[in-house]
Amino acid sequence: MLYIVGLGLGDEKDITLRGLEAVNKSQKVYIEAYTSLLSFGISQDGISTLEKLYGKPLIVADREMVEEKVDDMLLEARQFDVSFLVVGDPFGATTHSDLVVRAKKLDVQVQVIYNASVMNAVGVCGLQLYRYGETVSLPFFTETWRPDSFYEKIHKNRALGLHTLCLLDIRVKEPSLESLCRGKKQYEPPSFMTIGVAIDQLLEVEQLRGESAYGEDTLCVGFARLGSENQMVVAGSMKQLRTVDFGPPLHCLTIVGKTHPLEEEMLDFYRN
Amino acid sequence: MLYIVGLGLGDEKDITLRGLEAVNKSQKVYIEAYTSLLSFGISQDGISTLEKLYGKPLIVADREMVEEKVDDMLLEARQFDVSFLVVGDPFGATTHSDLVVRAKKLDVQVQVIYNASVMNAVGVCGLQLYRYGETVSLPFFTETWRPDSFYEKIHKNRALGLHTLCLLDIRVKEPSLESLCRGKKQYEPPSFMTIGVAIDQLLEVEQLRGESAYGEDTLCVGFARLGSENQMVVAGSMKQLRTVDFGPPLHCLTIVGKTHPLEEEMLDFYRN
Known part of the structure; x- marks a missing residue:
């Protein structure tokens, strides 16, 4: 299962309990960092705060990762639970339709976890x-x-x-x-x-x-x-x-x- | 302080950590039940689930409460922390501007905690x-x-x-x-x-x-x-x-x- 988890707008406290649950059961957790990195104060410090909260390492998915290696992530999600974290809402100002389309084509189950968007x-x-x-x-x-x-x-x-x-x-x-x-x-x-x-x-x-x-x-x-x-x-x-x-x-x-x-x-x- | 807390769209798991923190530190917790009660499955059971999660009783604010007794709630919020829970986002499909306006007139501090909206x-x-x-x-x-x-x-x-x-x-x-x-x-x-x-x-x-x-x-x-x-x-x-x-x-x-x-x-x- 691929969980696409909205993190909300402020900081690490804006994840929902449902989102946190998805992260907890995921074997790998990616975080999308190229579109809205600045909004969330995601510096190296920001990432550490999140890693501490989740108790697991985060893989930062920058622009190249998203464009080139996304299929690898999707193949993982066929075998075990993977979370892909996005700032705001997954279908807010920055949409992740392309990710969902690719996932569906590879027969990967997707669950979207909503949050606030700008x-x-x-x-x-x-x-x-x-x-x-x-x-x-x-x-x-x-x-x-x-x-x-x-x-x-x-x-x-x-x-x-x-x-x-x-x-x-x-x-x-x-x-x-x-x-x-x-x-x-x-x-x-x-x-x-x-x-x-x-x-x-x-x-x-x-x-x-x-x-x-x-x-x-x-x-x-x-x-x-x-x-x-x-x-x-x-x-x-x-x-x-x-x-x-x-x-x-x-x-x-x-x-x-x-x-x-x-x-x-x-x-x-x-x-x- | 009056916290106006968005609960999100699904069920009790859709509150954010920030929202839960506000509830935890509030001496009184109201839940707005008249506009979107049905969406959240808020029956008496729904309320109990929330009360169990929060570890405190909820005061259901139905339409009459909101229109007639809201000032009492606001006066409480001048003395201690009060949370007012709303399904979805506080400024989504159902807006709570009237509550904010009344609060500001009574010099009550307001903090809005965002969440997903329809x-x-x-x-x-x-x-x-x-x-x-x-x-x-x-x-x-x-x-x-x-x-x-x-x-x-x-x-x-x-x-x-x-x-x-x-x-x-x-x-x-x-x-x-x-x-x-x-x-x-x-x-x-x-x-x-x-x-x-x-x-x-x-x-x-x-x-x-x-x-x-x-x-x-x-x-x-x-x-x-x-x-x-x-x-x-x-x-x-x-x-x-x-x-x-x-x-x-x-x-x-x-x-x-x-x-x-x-x-x-x-x-x-x-x-x-």
Whole structure:
């Protein structure tokens, strides 16, 4: 059996009892580290904390592992119980459908153990999850690559009065351009997009497109480290949030649509 | 401190370690039972299982309690630690913003402990949460009350190629019409909407409105008892799903929008 276990958002305490049970009965325990490593404070220390809690070693599945060696893990899961741990929920912001598809093709039984995802935890600010439209991802702009397909989606959501969740880019274990040229893998240091950078990019695109999808006075909610003990939630205009120091990762941002009175009342608690 | 603790979707094993810690240090533990009681199998037995796990008695907060006596609970939370347990996530399908607003007005500190919600657990079928539009609620139709505001929302989502999550009505502790007339509270037996009834109502409205928002050949995914050990997920047309026996509550339904190849591949595993 392959257990795909959501770890939740904060730290090692956010696993469920059901998840812990799966880990306990698994002969091998992998942890997916490439997509959301930063959110969980998974440094070498983070891993040790988890290993202490579980009483067994963890195999860190970085990007290469996931892409190249996943079938080995699946073949193990045909013979004994294996857990694959993921930060958040297995089908939240980062989906593991490809893993499930591969498992099913190899006739491996899969059990998903749910947990909180950023996709539902943003509800804490009081904006109803019902009233969110399509979610967008904001990629880091480079000199030559400034994709803006999110703009149209935000525009449509706002036309319908819906809120928009913006997931912000994370770059972990990206091979450096230099190393690719040399044919030898070396990695850029990990980086994550801050709310400030996200707002700058959003406003740059608004200025270029000029369709008034939003503007610097548009009400937003910034979230940092959702689910951890020092989570930060601040409501304000884009202009206001740009100047807020949200601290360490991960960050995400909601662009607010039309609000109900109870939503307004909740947001007031989070205004600067 | 008031801890608002999400219990997750399945049973007592879906609480997180962080949630359990909050319960352990709370002098009083309330459990919200009116909105999603059925989903969690919270009968008197369910409560006993939880009490055994926590080693302390639970105070069941039914609808009247929540509306009338909540301030008493909040005043307690000013003096000592109190946990308020909710099925799913505190800000998922059923939001507890009103409780937070009241707490903040009374200067009670609040900590939210996240968990899985139906709003993110539907991701298990392989349809990306990113690609959902506004969520709709389908209320039980009566002879005289057949509201259809969901129709327009589904139509708009589908026009954008987005998936639509339909939350299905639950009626627990509704005063009976007869008892209201007599001025004495008596309750209807609890009832929940099945996927079959939901599809019948959806198709009835489509026939009346005739705007081809969807039809009996529209691909959907039905979910029953998400997160529990006997959860059921079936993909098929409305016509097909109408004839499937999904068993005990809770049910919900996704109306599928445009799909990506990986989404298609995942859905294939769930086709009848």
